[in-house]
Amino acid sequence: MEPGLTVSAVRSRRVLCSDGVRPALILIKDGKIQSILPDPDSALKGPAEVLDVGDKLVMPGIVDCHVHVNEPGRTSWEGYWTATRAAAAGGVTTIVDMPLNSIPPTTTVGNFREKIQSATGQCFVDTAFWGGVIPGNQLELRPMIQAGVAGFKCFMIHSGVDEFPHVSDSDLHSAMQQLQGTGSVLLFHAEKEIGEIPGEEETTDLRSYSTFLKSRPDLMELEAIRIITQLCMQYQVRCHIVHLSSAQPLEIIRAARQAGAPLTVETTHHYLSLSAERVPTGATLFKCCPPIRSMANQEQLWAALRAGDVDMVVSDHSPCTPDLKRLDVGDFTQAWGGISSLQLGLPLFWTSAANKGFTLPDVVRLLCKNPAQLCCLDNQKGSLLPGHDADLVIWDPDKEFEVKEANIHHKNTLTPYLGMTLKGEVYATVVRGRLVYKEGSFSPRPLGQHLLVCPGRSHASL
Structure with missing residues (x-):
């Protein structure tokens, strides 16, 4: 066939x-x-x-709910045609596209319509879309929910691109007030500036991975997640921590969930497959934010997956053109932070998971069912069931x-997994x-559809 x-x-x-x-x-x-x-x-x-x-x-097709397609605006980095073909080659049948790093970002209804127009006729797999929360756009949130976004993402630190600024505490309270009662979800890039970082000024080798790692310590995630859990409890709005890299906040996450916070957590294939000790000097293709941490930390993330403290594993596919990785100089401070892995998620996960006692039903739970639930797509995606x-x-x-x-x-084929x-x-x-x-x-032509999420649909807890 x-x-x-x-x-x-x-x-x-x-x-x-x-x-x-x-x-x-x-x-x-x-x-x-x-x-x-x-x-x-x-x-x-x-x-x-x-x-x-x-x-x-x-088994059910993979649902990758953390993908940066970058079209329109940065289509030289990635685009719907190439991203969704790569997804299909990796067994991914649904992606959810992040609101950045496209230009314009998906932060208004008008920008959302422009994004959908760019994706039309180009998707080989089904595609849903996240909106974004930035300073001053709180009155766009409910209209974007009605237009079909799956939820919203925000940054608590510079996003890496100027057109998607990070939010202040007051911005977060305004957004939470708008999202109350909608059933939507707010995704957090959970890093926060903490002022002077101890020992940072002592390091001068910008080609050393340890220099970069010291510049993004666990404490940045820890402080951000303290704030997120407080907001989640206060407003009872669904919150989701994207790409958890540090195991240190797990205790805070557990306590918040036990106290009734509607909070979910993801980690990524690179945090589970790569480790700081094995990043070569100058190998800027390994740079991502938050950073890849130690092997000991990685084992704690695997334990958290096993215990159910982390709900899903995604790619955080964040590609760029090769020149932006600055492999010519190997300077981690100059290089774009992002790793390409959309096509490789299933084998990356299984290669490690199978050796750690995880089973095939665990794969479905972590890569298919739970990501579909996060996006309120679990009535049609993520399970082998009649009617799906x-x-x-x-x-x-x-x-x-x-x-x-x-x-x-x-x-762009540059990836640390080559x-x-x-x-x-x-x-x-x-x-x-x-x-x-x-x-x-x-297939000779794209067969994917756009998935517009119905607001107010009942949501099954993870």
Whole structure:
């Protein structure tokens, strides 16, 4: 079966159902899962396009709710065509696009419409959109909710781009007041300036990763999360901490949730796969904010995932053109902070998780179901259930492959994962019953849809 075709059924001896991995036949009608039959050899009525994948594993498509596509405005960094093809090649069937680093940012209804227009006709997978909270735009928030944004993101520190300024405490209170009662969610880049950083002035080697790491200490996350948890409790507005890198705030997060704060937390593939001790001198392609921390810290993040203190794992795909990484001088202070990994999330996670006792149902919970719930898309995404969209990733959890530049579909292929051997190769991706990717080939035209989130829909807690 060639990419682009409509699939009537998927047959496999390994389908990840709610009761475990078993043989099954997934029947698809009008882009939805119609039923899941326990006998994969069940007879089908009439002509049908059946995708028989043998022993390959079938599970829900990945929902990556933290992706910077950067179009319009910085399309040379990434764009919808390239980002969503890369997503499809990685088994990602839904992305949620961040409100920056596009120009204009998604901070008004007008800018949101411009963003949607830019994405039209370019998406190979389904795409939803975050709005942004910046100083002075609080009266745009409710109209943007009505227009279909999945929620909002803000920064408590400089965002890296001037057109998306960070918020003050008063801005946050104004935004929280607007969001009360809407069911929407506010996402926080949880770092806050803390004044003079001890020992920072003693370091002069700008090519040393330790210099950069000292400039973004754990305390910046700790202080930001103290404020976030207080706001979350005060207003009872859903709050979400993006890309948690430090394990130090976990105790605060646990206490706030036990006290009733509607708070969720994500971490990223790079914090779980990379460590500060292994970043070479001058290797600015490893720079991201918050920074990659120690191996000991990483083990604490894995423990938090296991315990349910961290709810999901996302890519925070934040690419740029190669020149902005300043590999020519290797200066971490000058380089753009962001890591490209949208296509590689599933194998990156599984390569480590499988060795740490995580199971395939854990993969679905952390990469599919919980991200869909965060965005209020869990009535159609993130689970293999009758009535849900027929979004499937078909992959081989046991097959190893080397990350090579020639096989990366991001617009800019620079990534710290080049040359790594990963476990878990994606074979095919199905979006709403259409085969969008198979063995290195894509559907001839984009088949993804825009997802406008319905305000006020009941939200299942994570």
